Amino acid sequence: MKTIEELFNDEILEMMKTEITQAYGNEVLFLGWLDESGMVCKVEPVARGNDECVSFPYEWGMKCHVVIHNHPDGQLSPSGADISIASTLAQWGIGFYIVDNSLSNVYVAVEPVLQKSILAVDVDGLVKLVSEGGKLSQLLDGFEERSGQKEMIRMVSESLNTGSPALIEAGTGIGKSMGYLLPSVSWALKNNKRVVISTATINLQEQLIRKDIPLVKKLLEVDFDYVLMKGRQNYICLRKVEELKKELFTFFDEEDIDQFNLLAEWALKTDDGSLTDLGFIPKSSVWDAVCSETITCLGNKCEFYGRCFFNRVKQKAAKSTLIVTNHHYLIADSSLPPGTGLLPPYQYLVLDEAHKIEDSATSYYTTQIDRYYLIRVLRRFYFKKKREGGFLLYLLKAIPEEERETIDELIDMTVALYGEIQSTFDTIDVFVKDLLHVEKREAELCESVVHGKLLELKEENLNMDEWNRVVLRALLSIRAGFDRLVGFLEKIKSKINKNEFLIRQIDGYCARFSDISSVLSSLVSIEDRSFVRWVEYKDKSVFYMAMVDVSEVLKETIFRRVKNYILTSATLTVENNFSFIERRIGIENEVMECIFPSPFDYKSQMKIFIPTDAPDPENQAYIQQHAEMIYRFIMLTGGGAFILFTSYKTLNGVVSLIRDKIEERGIRVLVQGERPRYNLLEDFKEDIHSVLMGTESFWEGVDVPGHTLRSVIISKLPFKVPSDPVIKARMDKIASEFGNPFIDYLLPLAVVKMKQGIGRLIRNRRDRGIITILDSRIIRKSYGKVFLNSLPPAELVVDSFENLIKEFNFF
Ligand code: SF4
DSSP states (O other): OOOHHHHBOHHHHHHHHHHHHHTTTOOEEEEEEEOTTSOEEEEEEEEEOOSSOOOOOHHHHTTSSEEEEEETTSOOSOOHHHHHHHHHHHTTTOEEEEEETTSOOEEEEEOOOOOOOOOOOOHHHHHHHTSTTSHHHHHSTTOOOOHHHHHHHHHHHHHHHHTOOEEEEEOTTSOHHHHHHHHHHHHHHHHTOOEEEEESOHHHHHHIIIIIHHHHHHHHTOOOOEEEOOOGGGBBOHHHHHHHHHOGGGSSSHHHHHHHHHHHHHHHHOSSOBGGGTSSOOOHHHHHHHBOOTTTOOGGGSTTTTTOHHHHHHHHHHTOSEEEEEHHHHHHHHTSOTTSSSSOOOOEEEESSGGGHHHHHHHHTEEEEEHHHHHHHHHHHOEESSSEESHHHHHHHHSOGGGHHHHHHHHHHHHHHHHHHHHHHHHHHHHHHHHHTOOHHHHHHSSOTTTOEEEEOSGGGSOHHHIIIIIIHHHHHHHHHHHHHHHHHHHHHTTOTTOHHHHHHHHHHHHHHHHHHHHHHHHHOTTOTTEEEEEEESSSEEEEEEESOOHHHHIIIIITTSSEEEEEESOOOBTTBOHHHHHHHTOOSOOEEEEEOOSSOHHHHEEEEEETTOOOTTSTTHHHHHHHHHHHHHHHHTSOEEEEOSOHHHHHHHHHHHHHHHHHTTOOEEEBTTBOHHHHHHHHHHOTTOEEEEOGGGSSSOOOOSTTOOEEEEOSOOOOOTTSHHHHHHHHHHHHTTOOHIIIIIHHHHHHHHHHHHTTTOOSTTOOEEEEEOOTHHHHSTTHHHHHTTSOSSEEEEEOHHHHHHHOOOO
16 A cells, blocks of 8 residues: 555645644545646645544535545544445545544555546547538438537537536527537547436437437447436336235225236336336326335345346446436436435536526425325325225234234324324314415416415414414424334334335335425424425415525536536527526536527528517406407417417416407317327327417427417516515525526526527428517516517517508518
């Protein structure tokens, strides 16, 4: 083993000594960087502990070559915790050294892997592939050279070659997936690295897996492994299926049993074993019982290990050059300590549809709890209705005779907990209704039917005495009920130490109950302002808790953890500036930034109409006048239109006023919410005269090329409702930091959304169409110029509604 002098120079040792002295001789954790000869040439102290241990934030370790800490007692043997950290770091090629306080000795627990110099990709060669006469032109029908794509290949290559992160806005039609796939694959293969590509939508993942990556293989004439990684709970667990076949009584009713039997049959035939391959959406009560979970998995002790669907994907991922996944799964995986996640170690990341990463993180860090959820969890555990069933009966059969009394006690506790949940939520319902002054009918008719009525849970909104007496006490009592179940289950576990499967099942219930307990605790801690909490009243009360600012967690768990990242989307900028997205998601490094405009000729392909006399939403006759304008624009194009709304109230109001009139003219009206989104889109694509009226989910991720979609009507500038608790909490936070919540948040958010909405119209060089913005604030208000500056370079016609109608001669 090398001596300390062979690994550290004097200057570094001196600096470390000073740090340890200043920490009163306690443990100090240093990150270290090596020079080419392997000597530590730079250190950074990042944590200080006591004389026995120091906390270790894994994310920091990912950036350095070696992690170093001192053992104050002078004993250099690694502790159990040291070995566990060292073995995790080893997966990333990061070394682990232990030194004594006098810095005279060093113990090398793990040798660092010295980074070989990066081999640059042949950028010109890649660009040639997608140029006129290049290989892509031979493989692709209707090939058109796109200069933006070539520039993007150059920029992604530079980012990978130099290790500088990049933000790239790539306009529609650039061919951005090829723009990052070609350099990423080429670079990864050359340098023996792995790249993870994360997207927001399933559509894009499917496109990458089925079309783009196979095309990259042909273009580069190389073979490499790639895989689509979905969350573990998307896969069926064969072991659970086998066990449950013998224990059908654990299911709640005949419908659940029938569905389980279907799943069991399918599990024998499917190659993929994931929900996508299933062909129907199973009830959550059934799928929860059979899906793969970390806590209940027996790993390589499982007799189904060789056939296990999830493990097969995991093994494939371990040898894959490219892993395609989604933002939600990426965030879930990143929230686990390194080495314990489900994705194999990776250091290079491409985020496509990167403008959605804040939403994905918000959704991941949002918790929802109501009586139905709690009862559903308990029902798998134990129920007694027409008959008795659930896991406890299964457990009853499996434990020694003398322990059965404990199960009886558990049954009694569970029954009591059912009662407590029902009565507590009955009381809470009355309390919440009273606070909101809501009658049920009113709740159904209120502004946003989807959101119901809500109350933000913070001290200034509540009578704290009443809150503590009614809600806090009741929720904490439910929490205590779940804690008691965990305590009992832990006791029972020690009696059945031979049955590994059962033990894992018990662990699974303990984990679920403990999660509920900690969510209930956090829910009532209303003084913690890093989360926003609210209760919504639809038919019953539903509690929510969401993280206010996800930038820190994204920075720590993703951007600081990887060696390099590339973020791309068609809409990352506001007025050609990336600072909004950077602020929102915690990007603080020096990053390369570039906008590659769409290759489409917007001047000839698109017109943008803005009626100067569009009705004012404050006006009483707004819906009536608004609906009339929409109707007349629909008649001008003979259908073929998306009408994008920002609220269900306006959508429903407009539909009720003009639907019949439109349909009388032979134009079919498709309305969001009336049928599944996919079916609405398919019908729209097939019927060239139909119109589709929708809110939120139709503003983005929808691709309808051709004449079928020739008009997009933006009903209103898509500002988020400031009364949405998460939006409001974010605005309050910005205000508390002396920012301007409107300018710094609401406005840019709306601009990005508008760009997405407009982006639905022109999908290829042959498409032509009209954008109509029925919100005159875009020309009346001073902030309107931010929207106007972000429009595509199409012909802009701003005139009275009647003049615009006269002007209409586009098709
Ligand atoms: S290995 Fe785990 S997930 Fe796979 S079948 Fe076995 S228990 Fe289920």
